Amino acid sequence: MAEGRLVENLMLFARTLRAAGMPVGPGRVLEAIRAMQAVGLERRDDLYWALHAVFVNRKDQQPLFDQAFHVFWRNPRILERLTQMLLPEVRAELDRTKQEEMSRRLAEAMQQEFPGEQQEEEAPEEEYEFDAALTWSNKDVLQTMDFEKMSRAEMEEAKRAIERLRLPVNQIxxxxxxxxxxxxxxxxxxxxxxxxxxxxxxxxxxxxxxxxxPPPLVIICDVSGSMAQYSRMVLHFMHAVTNDRDRVHAFVFGTRLTNITRYLRTKDVDEALEKVGQAVTDWQGGTRIGQCLHFFNRDWSRRVLGQGAVVLLITDGLDRDNAEGLQREMERLHKSCRRLIWLNPLLRYEGYAPKSQGAQAMMPHVDEFRSVHNLESLRELADALSRPISRRQEGVSEWLQMIE
Structure with missing residues (x-):
């Protein structure tokens, strides 16, 4: 018992989660030790859910924890050794194949915690372009990088850039x-x-x-499974906008509509997103755009769409209900606001065309159609909102001709 290393390995596991971006501190480690003592070590499922109850406090952290747990505690005789309290140090021997199967954030976190066990590969030389002032920067690369392809460090840098983002809306x-x-x-x-x-x-x-x-700004964001790669960054964007100006109303939806405005008004972004995670019960589930817009039009439109409100609808347009009632609700939403802007991350693909049933029902009732997949697209959105407000843009007409 004196030579057991269970606590040490649990600390390594907590450090791995923290390096991957989860808010894990010493207090969580102590709670995890007490949880393991309470549930025992006879069953692997008990160990999983005991640590899950301690370390996971938002729905978007579930996939990362699940992946980290099965990689870190993957020894086939783990239960026997845990029972004996003589668990040796768990070293993450990540070969190239397993590293590709893991998310970039988790792979980098494991490499950071266990550098001695990694296969060292020659890092490609970085090429820098020098200007007349003999200085260089990678900000231009970060501006155009897709949120889905960002590493953990790049995501943290993008979050800081979003916090500095200002969204000027033309005054009326x-x-x-x-x-x-x-x-x-x-x-x-x-x-x-x-x-x-x-x-x-x-x-x-x-x-x-x-x-x-400035008119009221209403943000309606899709947090279903198909938007999982972008919903985290979009929520950071919504938090920055909500704390930057007044009369901002934020909603998220998957299979149901949730008003998260009061949670996003919390100054600390981590605390705000934690409250959002507790309030949203349909995170990374299905999508019912028509039904959720129906509830918005019925319960919230008269409260938040007065005085020429601008609406940002963030979704990929993929509806599990085959766009049932979606065209009717989009028409009503469009008539209730001054300007309706549809932000779709799928627009980043060169060959994308809004030919799904949901997209075809939505397109005739939007004033602008834009992408939202990187920092540059968010800055272009800020520039568009600072211009004089007008109805139907020429680009939308071109999309309508494409689907007709």
Whole structure:
């Protein structure tokens, strides 16, 4: 018992999860030890679910934990050795084939924790382009890299870039007025009040101008299984936008619609996403776009789509219900807002055409059709929203001609 190394290996496992991007600290390790003592070591499933209950607190962490557990604790005699409390150090002997089967984040985390067991390969020389100032940067590469192909370090850098992203929306005129010094519309109330206050025989003319303010922004994001590779980064984008400006409303949907606005207003992004993970019960499941938009139009449209709201609909358009009722709900949504922008990550493919039933039902009722798969696409979205608001763009008409 004195020579057992179970706790040491459990710490290595926790460090691997932390290196892969999961929020694991010393407190979680202590809880994991107590959980293992409580459930015992007779069954592998008990060990799996005991550690799962401690380390996993969001649905999007489930695939990474499952993969890490089966790779780290893959010794066929693991139960016998755990029972004897004499588990030797588990070394992740990752050959090239197994490394390709694992996700990039987990592979890098295992390499970081167990560098001595890896097959060393000659790293290709990086080529840098020098400008006149003799400086170089990889930011341009990161801007155009697909979220799906990013490593763990690149994802962290992308998250920091998204936090600095600002989403200016062109301001629109409201029905309210504000005082203004330039001649224009006369403010008779202020003019008469000023004349009475000064006791003048003449009336000094005061001016006013219509107040401008950004319209409400409504983000409706698909978090189904087909959007799993992008939903994490999109949620970081939604958190940054929600904390950057007022009157932002955020919704996610898979098989049901969930309002996550109040969770995203938490300043700490990790805490905010943890609350979102607890509230969303259909993460990485099926997609019912028509039904979820029906619930939005019925329960939320009158609350959040007033004063010329702009709607960002983020989905790949793949509907498990064969687009039942989707065209009707899209038409109603389009008529309820000032501008409807469809963001589709599948648009990154050169040969993509919106020919699925869901896409064909949605396309006639959107004002803009854009991709959302890298940082550059998010910046292009920010530039588009800063331009004057207008209905149907020319690009949408070209897509409509393609599917007709």
């Amino acid at each position: 005129r409201t029905r309210r007025f504000r005082p203004h010094h330039a001649p224009g519309r006369a403010d008779m109330r202020r003019s008469l009040r000023e004349a009475l206050r000064a006791g003048r025989d003449s009336i000094p003319i005061k001016w006013r101008r219509q107040r401008r303010r």
